[in-house]
Amino acid sequence: VVVIALALLAAFALRAVVVQTYFIPSRSMAPTLEVGDRLMVYKLAFRIGQVDRGDLVVFNRPPSVADSQIKDFVKRVIGLPGERVQAIDGVVHIDNVPLREGYLPPNVSTGDFGPLVVPNDQLFVMGDNRANSRDSRWFGPIDVDLLVGEVFVRIWPLSSVGRP
8 A cells, every 4th residue: 555655655756756748639830749749748758858959848828818718828939039030922031031941841831920029938839830820920929937848749549649
């Protein structure tokens, strides 16, 4: 009984501090992530490392998104603090340089927006499904304090296990 109790305690501590699973409820990150995918998120990623452009991050719902039933969002980091982000003719630009987005399918167009300078301690995030994503274009940059962790592996479906 003691061994089982210790194992359960260790499992709960691991989930609370290190890793956690998440379920994808929408197509906002398609085709990278699909509805029903399950992900493992490394919760210490940004406590011991830095956020990089292109990271897939889980973050708590921003306060400005009060009308959503979804508690946590999964998006891709596009703009870092101090950077000027905008989309011109369907292409995202960072500090006036077109962003190479190899993770997007060919011919994906991002509706024009900006320019916007990302404030200190904030990130500009976007879904890969640009036509169907509520992201920083809609709710603005997010505070880094909202970050839960970095997606590091898809664990379901079995046919897609691996790094997304």
